Amino acid sequence: MTPEVANHWYPVGMCSGIHGAQATQLLGQSITLGKTGGQFWVRDAGGKALPVIERFGHLWTSPGQPNRDLFTIPEAETPGRRLVDCGSVRVKCSPLRAVENFLDIAHFPFVHTDILGAEPHTEVERYDVDIREEVDEVWATKVKFFQPQAAKSAEGGITTEYMYRVPAPTCAVLYKTCPPRPGEWDVITLFVQPLTEELCEVWPWMALYDDDTPMADLVSFQQMIFMQDRSILENQIPRKLPLDPGMEVPTQADLTSIAYRRWLKRTGYTYGAQVVAA
Amino acid sequence: MPGRIDGQDIAIWRGASGQVHAWGDRCPHRGMRLSHGFVRGETLACIYHGWQYDADGGCDHIPAHPNLVPPKTICATTYSCAESDDVIWVALRPTDEKCPSLAGLRGVRSLTIDAAAEQVASHFGQAVNAILRLGTADNITLALQPMDADHCTAHALSDARADRTDVSRWLEHQRRVIEGQPA
Ligand code: FES
Ligand SMILES: [Fe+2]
Numbered sequence: 001m002t003p004e005v006a007n008h009w010y011p012v013g014m015c016s017g018i019h020g021a022q023a024t025q026l027l028g029q030s031i032t033l034g035k036t037g038g039q040f041w042v043r044d045a046g047g048k049a050l051p052v053i054e055r056f057g058h059l060w061t062s063p064g065q066p067n068r069d070l071f072t073i074p075e076a077e078t079p080g081r082r083l084v085d086c087g088s089v090r091v092k093c094s095p096l097r098a099v100e101n102f103l104d105i106a107h108f109p110f111v112h113t114d115i116l117g118a119e120p121h122t123e124v125e126r127y128d129v130d131i132r133e134e135v136d137e138v139w140a141t142k143v144k145f146f147q148p149q150a151a152k153s154a155e156g157g158i159t160t161e162y163m164y165r166v167p168a169p170t171c172a173v174l175y176k177t178c179p180p181r182p183g184e185w186d187v188i189t190l191f192v193q194p195l196t197e198e199l200c201e202v203w204p205w206m207a208l209y210d211d212d213t214p215m216a217d218l219v220s221f222q223q224m225i226f227m228q229d230r231s232i233l234e235n236q237i238p239r240k241l242p243l244d245p246g247m248e249v250p251t252q253a254d255l256t257s258i259a260y261r262r263w264l265k266r267t268g269y270t271y272g273a274q275v276v277a278a
Numbered sequence: 279m280p281g282r283i284d285g286q287d288i289a290i291w292r293g294a295s296g297q298v299h300a301w302g303d304r305c306p307h308r309g310m311r312l313s314h315g316f317v318r319g320e321t322l323a324c325i326y327h328g329w330q331y332d333a334d335g336g337c338d339h340i341p342a343h344p345n346l347v348p349p350k351t352i353c354a355t356t357y358s359c360a361e362s363d364d365v366i367w368v369a370l371r372p373t374d375e376k377c378p379s380l381a382g383l384r385g386v387r388s389l390t391i392d393a394a395a396e397q398v399a400s401h402f403g404q405a406v407n408a409i410l411r412l413g414t415a416d417n418i419t420l421a422l423q424p425m426d427a428d429h430c431t432a433h434a435l436s437d438a439r440a441d442r443t444d445v446s447r448w449l450e451h452q453r454r455v456i457e458g459q460p461a
Contacts, residue, residue: 104327106327106341106342107327109328109341110325110326110327110328110341111326122341122342122344123341123342123343124343231314232310232326236308236309236310236311237287237303237304237309237310237311238309242309248306248307249306249307250307251307251340251342251346252342252343253327253342253343
């Protein structure tokens with residue numbers, strides 16, 4: 001494992017779901033994690049203690065030496081939000097494909113039909129994308145899309161505005177217009193735990209302004225959306241994400257994905273990537 | 279529907295006019311399997327972002343950019359494909375050969391067997407060939423689809439008056455015998 005891959009923080013569990021010791025995988029290596037006397041811990045296969053961080057309701061660790069703190073999401077800390085742990089979904093795909101799918105809006109009318117999108121409202125207008133060098137993150141802003149039912153709390157179709165942020169190679173944050181509170185953003189994240197290059201555990205998490213919808217409904221809405229994505233993610237060929245242009249054909253609607261792939265390639269993040277065109 | 283020939287994944291689909299097509303099972307946009315797509319008239323649309331491909335495999339519509347005429351270079355991989363006597367034939371390489379005639383026979387059942395096509399042919403004492411005529415009373419004939427090193431699909435045909443259930447049971451029995459043999 002190269003340092004470019006090892007020196008990141010990765011999610012390995014939902015804090016509320018960790019009791020005794022349990023085994024999982026990270027980047028192809030076995031690890032164990034658990035909670036003893038109120039303290040979370042993670043150990044590698046040789047028994048060595050790995051660093052831990054508890055944040056966003058999840059437990060994070062790193063097999064290497066991260067040279068910076070795990071990212072923060074200041075917007076999610078404003079008072080009045082409900083923090084929603086959505087559990088996890090195991091998907092047979094590259095962790096990078098899972099992130100890329102989360103950054104994509106053009107699939108809404110076809111994969112999340114009548115929920116996040118519907119024909120004939122398929123057009124993706126131009127939006128802004130940049131790789132922010134100071135923070136080493138990918139951002140897409142001014143993303144707009146018509147949605148029949150944007151969220152559990154939305155009624156009827158609206159044009160929703162989004163921002164996407166990739167703060168780490170296997171994590172993405174979505175900021176979305178919030179129907180009950182104009183001017184604020186709902187925060188929906190996707191934390192991906194790479195089990196292997198072609199298998200991942202996906203942990204969605206949300207920080208929403210929504211006081212009315214029962215928690216179980218919020219979770220099942222998100223799970224349903226993600227099940228629809230899984231039927232795509234497990235059927236892309238090749239399983240790994242091609243980083244070199246030529247194998248796949250992007251369009252203007254894919255600017256976020258183009259920037260994400262370029263950023264991964266530039267930072268040498270190749271776990272779950274296909275670097276040489278097959 | 280998906281299919282596999284010599285290790286290649288294939289998407290087989292039928293347009294509204296009845297014409298069948300066999301394409302590589304991969305959308306050029308983001309690699310989604312085209313066999314999960316949906317047919318609209320004479321086009322096949324990919325289920326991921328709805329890109330539409332015409333009968334020649336060329337992309338003619340990108341829903342995210344409805345006013346754009348897609349460049350000619352975006353196209354699915356197409357293979358020769360023909361339908362005759364209840365069987366769909368696909369050639370991975372261009373060929374002038376006509377597909378074999380199975381006139382008078384009727385398709386009964388397709389069964390996937392965990393064995394190479396060669397092994398199935400030799401079980402019936404024949405050289406490997408697309409068609410095995412078994413010379414039974416019902417004229418049972420197998421059209422063999424080699425999938426990969428360990429799998430093939432036997433498409434069984436027989437005389438129209440043969441009892442389908444009998445032929446189908448017979449085929450299942452043969453499969454058990456073949457899969458029980460050492461490769
Ligand atoms: S992958 Fe087929 S349309 Fe995007
Ligand atoms: Fe999706």
